Amino acid sequence: MANLITIKINGTEHKVPEGVNLIDAAQSVGVHIPNFCYLKGMKGIGACRMCLVEVNGRAMTACIMKTKDGMDVVTDSEKLKESRKFVVDLILSMHPLDCMTCTKAGVCELQSYAYEFEIKESSFSRKKFGFPIDDKNPFIKRDPDYCILCGRCVRVCKEQGTSVLEFYGRGVGSRVTTAADKPLQDSGCTFCGSCLDVCPVNAIVEADRWRKGREWQYEKTESVCLYCAGACDIKVSTHKGDVAKVCAGGDDAMAEHFICALGRYGFDSLNAETRVLNPLKKVDGTLQETTWADAAKIVSEKIKGAGSGILTVSSITNEDALAIKGYYEAAGVENLVASVSSYSDKASLIGDAVDVENADLMIVAGLNPNQWTRFLPSIDALIRTKADRKAKLVVINSEDAKIAEIADVVLSGDEASLLKSLAKAIADAGLALPAGLDVLGASVSEDITKAAELFKNAQSPVVITTPQLYQAAANLALFKGGAVSVGYEANSKGVTLMGLQSKGLKCTDMVEGKVSSLLTVGHGPLPGRPKVDFWAAIVTNMTDVVKEADIVLPMAAYLETDGTIVDYQGRLKKLSKTVEPLGQAKPVAAIFTEIAKAAGKDISISASEIESLAKETVKVKAAPFEKRTDLHAVSLEIEELIQAHIVNGSRLFWLKEVQKVAVS
Amino acid sequence: MADEKDIKTITEDTSKYRCPIQKAILFLDEFIEGPMCAKCLPCPMGSYEMRVRCKRLAEGQGTLADVEAIKNIAPIMFEASMCKKGKDTAKFIIDTLENLPGVYEAHTDGNCPDKECAKLTAYRVIGDKCTACDECKVACKDFAILGEKRKPYLSGYYSYEVVDVRCTRCGKCAEVCKYGAIEVVNIKDTLAVKA
Ligand code: SF4
Ligand code: SF4
Ligand code: SF4
Ligand code: SF4
Ligand code: SF4
Ligand code: SF4
Ligand code: FES
Numbered sequence: 001m002a003n004l005i006t007i008k009i010n011g012t013e014h015k016v017p018e019g020v021n022l023i024d025a026a027q028s029v030g031v032h033i034p035n036f037c038y039l040k041g042m043k044g045i046g047a048c049r050m051c052l053v054e055v056n057g058r059a060m061t062a063c064i065m066k067t068k069d070g071m072d073v074v075t076d077s078e079k080l081k082e083s084r085k086f087v088v089d090l091i092l093s094m095h096p097l098d099c100m101t102c103t104k105a106g107v108c109e110l111q112s113y114a115y116e117f118e119i120k121e122s123s124f125s126r127k128k129f130g131f132p133i134d135d136k137n138p139f140i141k142r143d144p145d146y147c148i149l150c151g152r153c154v155r156v157c158k159e160q161g162t163s164v165l166e167f168y169g170r171g172v173g174s175r176v177t178t179a180a181d182k183p184l185q186d187s188g189c190t191f192c193g194s195c196l197d198v199c200p201v202n203a204i205v206e207a208d209r210w211r212k213g214r215e216w217q218y219e220k221t222e223s224v225c226l227y228c229a230g231a232c233d234i235k236v237s238t239h240k241g242d243v244a245k246v247c248a249g250g251d252d253a254m255a256e257h258f259i260c261a262l263g264r265y266g267f268d269s270l271n272a273e274t275r276v277l278n279p280l281k282k283v284d285g286t287l288q289e290t291t292w293a294d295a296a297k298i299v300s301e302k303i304k305g306a307g308s309g310i311l312t313v314s315s316i317t318n319e320d321a322l323a324i325k326g327y328y329e330a331a332g333v334e335n336l337v338a339s340v341s342s343y344s345d346k347a348s349l350i351g352d353a354v355d356v357e358n359a360d361l362m363i364v365a366g367l368n369p370n371q372w373t374r375f376l377p378s379i380d381a382l383i384r385t386k387a388d389r390k391a392k393l394v395v396i397n398s399e400d401a402k403i404a405e406i407a408d409v410v411l412s413g414d415e416a417s418l419l420k421s422l423a424k425a426i427a428d429a430g431l432a433l434p435a436g437l438d439v440l441g442a443s444v445s446e447d448i449t450k451a452a453e454l455f456k457n458a459q460s461p462v463v464i465t466t467p468q469l470y471q472a473a474a475n476l477a478l479f480k481g482g483a484v485s486v487g488y489e490a491n492s493k494g495v496t497l498m499g500l501q502s503k504g505l506k507c508t509d510m511v512e513g514k515v516s517s518l519l520t521v522g523h524g525p526l527p528g529r530p531k532v533d534f535w536a537a538i539v540t541n542m543t544d545v546v547k548e549a550d551i552v553l554p555m556a557a558y559l560e561t562d563g564t565i566v567d568y569q570g571r572l573k574k575l576s577k578t579v580e581p582l583g584q585a586k587p588v589a590a591i592f593t594e595i596a597k598a599a600g601k602d603i604s605i606s607a608s609e610i611e612s613l614a615k616e617t618v619k620v621k622a623a624p625f626e627k628r629t630d631l632h633a634v635s636l637e638i639e640e641l642i643q644a645h646i647v648n649g650s651r652l653f654w655l656k657e658v659q660k661v662a663v664s
Numbered sequence: 665m666a667d668e669k670d671i672k673t674i675t676e677d678t679s680k681y682r683c684p685i686q687k688a689i690l691f692l693d694e695f696i697e698g699p700m701c702a703k704c705l706p707c708p709m710g711s712y713e714m715r716v717r718c719k720r721l722a723e724g725q726g727t728l729a730d731v732e733a734i735k736n737i738a739p740i741m742f743e744a745s746m747c748k749k750g751k752d753t754a755k756f757i758i759d760t761l762e763n764l765p766g767v768y769e770a771h772t773d774g775n776c777p778d779k780e781c782a783k784l785t786a787y788r789v790i791g792d793k794c795t796a797c798d799e800c801k802v803a804c805k806d807f808a809i810l811g812e813k814r815k816p817y818l819s820g821y822y823s824y825e826v827v828d829v830r831c832t833r834c835g836k837c838a839e840v841c842k843y844g845a846i847e848v849v850n851i852k853d854t855l856a857v858k859a
Contacts, residue, residue: 036705045703046704046746047703047704047705047746048704048705049704049705049706049744049745049746052743052744059743059744061746079743082740083706083740083743083744086706086710086736086737086740086741086744087705087706087709087744090705090706090709090710090713091705091709093709093713094709123733124713124733125713125716125717127712148705149705170700170701170702170708171696171700171702171708171711171712172702172708172709172712174702
């Protein structure tokens with residue numbers, strides 16, 4: 001933790017941490033220093049000059065200043081106000097004054113400063129540019145006429161590694177655009193919308209927001225995206241019971257935060273035509289509506305005891321997992337598999353708590369996160385952001401990993417033996433070889449020595465890897481730092497910790513018909529109807545495969561559910577219901593309670609149980625340097641299958657098609 | 665930009681004018697085209713705005729509000745600009761305002777005391793001095809001079825005239841007139857010759 005020091009702000013003394021940005025420090029004690037171009041978490045560039053303050057009597061730029069002991073800061077003298085008013089006044093002279101209908105009204109920083117400084121209309125000469133608008137995609141609309149040239153979007157896109165936006169031209173007539181002025185979809189844009197989240201005005205805005213309610217009408221709820229292992233924080237705005245938009249969670253205008261197009265626009269799937277609204281049962285070969293009581297009764301009779309099985313995805317909540325466990329115990333279901341068990345087990349997934357965010361060296365082993373294919377995109381963005389801020393990066397992969405393009409050292413080849421060589425090189429560099437670690441026979445190359453040097457000099461290195469390689473990678477954490485493995489579903493860790501990995505038959509065996517009745521939860525990678533006599537599917541959306549089920553139970557989407565998960569870094573995260581489940585859909589936990597009730601059983605879930613289960617960590621122990629072949633690799637193909645129901649029937653389908661064309 | 669001018673050269677360039685507004689416009693033009701980097705907001709925005717205002721004054725469209733705006737912008741731009749270039753530019757404008765007080769204001773009445781703002785000035789032939797030697801007509805590339813060369817065997821001729829709407833204020837005619845018969849005056853004080 002940083003030292004606390006004393007600084008004076010507007011005559012009052014405050015204790016703040018040393019060396020932090022002055023805007024943040026002031027904010028933490030309730031003093032707002034106006035700013036446009038500053039982005040929390042990012043280095044200040046001092047461009048807009050809104051944040052001018054007086055430090056010990058001299059005019060200084062707060063977004064560039066770091067706190068130092070004994071600073072005497074004045075943030076609101078008449079002179080400072082004049083100069084800020086001047087900036088706002090000048091900006092307004094070239095800004096369309098559309099506040100009455102503007103989508104950003106209510107959250108617009110220009111609007112609120114204009115109000116604060118009492119500027120109704122600019123006192124300077126009116127400038128109008130009439131730049132072309134980019135609205136050729138269904139996600140993001142860019143209207144440069146509204147731009148105030150703060151550069152936040154350019155920096156955020158660059159820092160996370162996508163680098164789509166750039167300033168074009170100089171001075172007053174300059175604007176933000178893409179290379180060669182192409183529409184976003186032709187510029188390598190992933191439609192993550194990071195630019196949109198940080199734009200303080202209406203220059204970059206969600207394409208579908210027009211007339212979807214105004215900012216002050218929205219109810220905002222913090223939750224977590226469950227569409228992939230990133231488990232990103234999100235902030236959901238709802239209006240009249242519908243989701244109006246999803247933004248990256250956490251502090252406003254903070255660069256750390258990222259969500260991908262799936263997390264931001266996947267909510268389309270909630271209201272998609274494919275949505276299952278009522279319990280359905282197969283009558284004469286077609287699915288027909290029925291009641292919950294009827295459906296639950298049928299399921300409870302079929303899914304019990306020997307010969308029955310439950311198969312669930314691992315993007316369900318801890319509460320759901322415990323309810324499923326409660327039911328299979330009560331009903332004596334013989335086989336239970338969570339998808340997480342096909343690519344991991346407890347030892348390969350649960351480790352010591354690891355702080356990826358504060359690592360100064362990241363070693364990415366065997367993992368291939370990629371924003372463009374949207375495979376663990378937020379992890380890709382996080383790594384790129386950290387690397388841009390001077391954390392070191394080593395990539396170890398037997399295949400081509402896109403993330404390698406920004407690495408300090410790339411080691412290609414068999415990951416397990418490279419990890420072994422790295423361990424040897426680290427020991428050669430002078431760090432004591434941990435007890436039980438066998439590096440005999442490992443050969444060291446120049447690049448490995450370079451990586452070992454980086455490791456030696458790092459304070460808190462972190463290895464980010466897959467379950468297959470976790471134990472081999474965790475050996476490095478015995479020197480120092482940590483290791484973390486990433487599954488591909490949001491709650492892989494939680495489901496494992498709740499004790500739901502697997503019991504009885506394997507997933508493939510169940511699907512191949514070694515059970516007679518099967519209950520599936522969520523959209524797993526099922527290529528066709530499982531070869532069983534009775535199949536009940538708990539799903540959010542109808543697909544061609546689900547049409548083959550005997551019973552279909554409508555499941556609440558994650559935006560319609562409360563609960564908790566444990567993310568890949570081991571953090572217990574809270575989901576909050578943002579809208580009511582559509583139709584008769586219910587959260588998984590409620591569905592299992594209903595089925596249990598039909599069987600005359602009661603299941604109960606307690607929050608304290610979840611908390612204590614979630615705390616479990618497994619101490620890292622020395623292990624052989626091996627890639628586990630008994631575990632499936634975490635792959636893009638499986639992830640795409642799992643996400644198909646979100647993508648199909650939503651705007652995201654457009655994106656998939658556009659990218660297919662771009663690739664071919 | 666290889667041969668970009670620095671602030672010092674720009675300042676030297678402006679010495680070719682006496683009129684502070686002409687100096688300011690030249691300075692701002694060259695600053696905006698050259699060393700201004702547009703990394704921060706107050707400097708480019710302030711420079712553009714002051715240029716707009718100065719041009720209005722130079723063209724006789726300016727009002728006291730324009731002078732006020734410049735007087736407001738320059739010191740704040742001086743304070744708020746990120747680097748010395750922006751500050752120097754603001755300082756240059758402040759100096760033009762302070763060194764010759766009242767000159768900006770004079771322009772709002774249509775007077776350019778230094779007779780350098782083209783739209784505020786006119787070229788006029790002083791009839792008593794003109795000998796009808798035709799030098800100016802030859803020199804004028806814009807056919808703005810009317811008159812007929814004096815022939816020794818004729819008497820009774822008219823003095824030459826400058827046709828204001830054609831005149832581009834290049835000053836060539838006054839340069840070549842050996843008799844000092846062409847003067848620059850405030851346009852308000854003339855009854856310009858309509859073509
Ligand atoms: S961007 Fe802000 S200031 Fe501009 S019209 Fe919209 S609300 Fe008003
Ligand atoms: S949506 Fe994402 S990738 Fe596209 S321009 Fe914005 S920040 Fe960059
Ligand atoms: S588009 Fe928005 S974020 Fe980007 S520079 Fe303009 S105002 Fe700033
Ligand atoms: S990266 Fe994953 S968790 Fe994050 S928003 Fe995208 S799909 Fe959701
Ligand atoms: S003040 Fe300096 S940094 Fe700012 S725009 Fe002018 S020249 Fe660039
Ligand atoms: S040059 Fe002078 S003297 Fe000769 S015609 Fe022209 S105005 Fe008259
Ligand atoms: S916030 Fe400091 S200059 Fe823009």
